[in-house]
Amino acid sequence: MSSTTTSEHESKVVDRAIIRFAGDSGDGMQLAGDRFTEASAFAGNDLATFPDYPAEIRAPAGTTAGVSAFQVQISDHDILTPGDAPNVLVAMNPAALKVNLHELPPGAVVVVNTDAFDQRNLTKAGYTSNPLDDGTLAQYKVYEVPITSLTLEACKPTGAKPRDAERSKNFFALGLLSWMYSRPIEVTLNWIDKRFGTDTLVGQANKLAFSAGYNFGETAELFEANYEVHAAHLPPGTYTTVSGNTALAWGIIAAGELAKRTVFLGSYPITPASDILHELSKHKEFGIKTLQAEDEIAGVGSALGAAYGGALGVTTTSGPGLDLKAETIGLAVSLELPLIVVDVQRAGPSTGMPTKTEQADLLEAMYGRHGEAQVPVVAAKSPGHCFWAAIEAARIALKYRTPVILLSDAYLANGSEPWRIPEMSELPDISVSNATEPNHTDNKGAKVFWPYVRDEATLARQWALPGTPGLEHRIGGLEKEDGSGHVSYDPVNHETMVRLRSAKIAGIVNDIPRLEVDDPSDPVSGGNGKAGEQSHADLLVLSWGSTYGSVLGAVRRVRARGHRVAHAHLVHLNPFPSNLGEILSAYPKVLVPEINLGQLAKLIRAEFLVDVRSFNKVQGIPLKVHEVEEAILSVISEEDAVVLGNGKSAKEEVPGEERAVR
Amino acid sequence: MTMSMTESVTTTKKDWASDQEPRWCPGCGDYSILSAMQLLLPELGVERSRTVFVSGIGCSARFPYYMNTYGAHLIHGRAPAFATGLKLARPDLDVWVVSGDGDALSIGGNHLIHAMRRNVDITILMFNNEIYGLTKGQYSPTSELGKVTKSSPFGSLDTPFNPISLAIGAEATFVARTHDMDRKHMMEVFRRAHDHKGSAFVEIYQNCNVFNNGAFEQITGKEVRADNLIPLVHGQPIRFGQNGEKGVTVDRYGRLRIVDVAEVGEDALLVHDETIEDPSIAFALSRLARGPFEPTPIGIFRAVSKPDYGTMMADQIEKVRSQKGQGELAKLLRSSSTWTVD
């Protein structure tokens, strides 16, 4: 077998491809997708992945509820998302075909495992007739491959029992797709050796199945072409493929190192955040202390206790856990101690759809506590960016002695992308010092420590750690007297403290980057965010969190159609960057796409009195580029409609979008 | 918890009192507990700066404000969780949790049992007054069945917890009971709890003279004490009464019985051994009285030695480091496959 194409097949160069592996939960589709991704990374492609798996631990095999899918986009240029609709769907059984087919554009390739299309599986998937011969697939290019039997045949030499050998069929599919997209094969073969051992039965079977799949593509007279996707021109550097959860865990480890503090993680397992707990638990060599707490409250409570002792206290959770942690976050606001609360958002309310993504915890992060309890909010925008967002959250928490909510989501958590590994010299020093000396003389002339004496510039309180002789003091959740920290019910003091705590958070605005606007139609600013010039685009699209890729992708497409559209993306949600108001007022129209019912839009309206438009979709899946594109075009054409006076509204012109744009 | 590693320091009671005036109701049992603690700490020779009191919500939770040490007054029920994180992050500190029956057994029940089963090296003092004092008199998880309070005008329907049984069931390695009428006994129990390596749980019968006055009078009152408190003394036969005329035996079904020593003979008495790994006898002792109205054991029920959580955590980190070496960030970020773009 060779990794170059043979003469029987035409090899077509394409600039990008979107492949979706879909099968039953037990079919190993996530693994196949991961391996395809890894090989593509080695081929130098830019890429983005979207694993999509059911929340059920084991839905009945063969049913649509049990379908697990992995989508990856590979490209020879910089891409931002795993793609809207697959060019190739691998369907290992009828249920996988049924669940995924509606997303395929006409002309797409469908590779089906015909062995799985028996009456039983068809019935389980809810098909009354066989889609392979009833015309269902008429508009697709269908390759019928008996993947199961070919796998069994290939694995015969190992002597593996058919039931075991059958489990290698994901490697057959992977081999076939590896041929189809000219993936380097050594990467996968080496990985199998490393993972399963060179001479284990399962390692052998997987390698044979993989090679058989590859060879099948090459020799079967089935396929008229295979494809090449050339390497992308990524900025120079050393790259690795990371998922958001791994990057976030690494960011926390880095933050501990950069702050010169022990990381303490108190966490209760919850989908889709548990992998951060797993990753941090693995790295005890950094001295990380992890506690799998008895509940969400103890997770954050122990993290806050560790922070009181001087550690970098972290808790990780998802929406339901954030609800439970609210009281302790309020306590941290009152104690003014650093704390990182990671919320990997998922579809809610309540248990919702645990494995599906959503951006609907923004208002909870902002306001989900009683009393005036402002906390900084930072949101990651891509899997790799989770690393940087974690360091930024830690920096703010430590410097301002405040809990910080770091928002990720299920899409970022599980999705992966090539990530340029930073040099150590690129990482910021985020260390802060603790008080070592008394800071007050009491009325008896004794030197004492007052815990609520503040730094004039940052308003951060002085932070003395237990164990420091002479600085003994008491803090608590009761209102404190300004300065001394003694319990106080004085009405005026309370207002002073409320305003001080609030001003401290608001003041962080001076310590975060100004918002950059990507506005190529602005020759004056060159897109650097200087507002107020005539030449600005007509529309600003403002995004936050994981929709970054889809929104920027859509903006690029709309520009390619000749429209003038600017884009800005918020990483800091509280406080907002100092120039956000100025930017908003420079554009006649602002569109905010979100996977919620308009939470950022509400904040922007409240804060800046700007009548932003929303594009909202809440289906537990990432925004698709074309949807955002249509939403942008809809807003733009609405403008044209006014200009042209043709009396036709944009909504009529873009069918199917009336639900979303308002 | 164990003493800090540093040299003993000389302090007096005054050094341990903060400048804040205690604000409990006059006559409240909390005063005598505070005073016992402030008398004990100089004897322990520990440092104020390495001593931390944390508390949740309730009358007892004011305690840290009155101690001239580090202290944190937290939220309802969560002090054991906070203390767990603090102690794990800072093994050098002496961490005391001050709690009440509502705080520890009701809203914070989950954290309490998990701190105990993990054997985190902290000392938990639970002031049991069998009532909610701070919220002005509702029944608590230790109030007796049928208790008439503001929130149970026709009598409480809740079966109370037996805190000692609960602690033993939750795998606590040190379990003791004392009461606010006996300073010496309190100091001795606190000392032992402090010196214990691992989670130490101490129930303190505490009189709330405003909302549940005399709840323990039947057993702690000066005149009745000898007949109704059964002192547990390690290595000694369990006996009580004005002249030690009563004692405790085990019958052949493992049940404990209160007997007349004259009738059964001294050799038949149960000899108290707090170090028995098996919790059965300690548990049986905790069930001897159905409530503080009949002869009730006080003292140390159980004090067994078991690795504490923090030590195990430190050992684990050490072990991983000796295998993998000290963590290096640059290496970690390159731990998956990497490729280079020029």
Ligand code: SF4
């Ligand atoms: S209400 Fe009861 S427990 Fe609370 S301070 Fe007053 S007497 Fe003490």
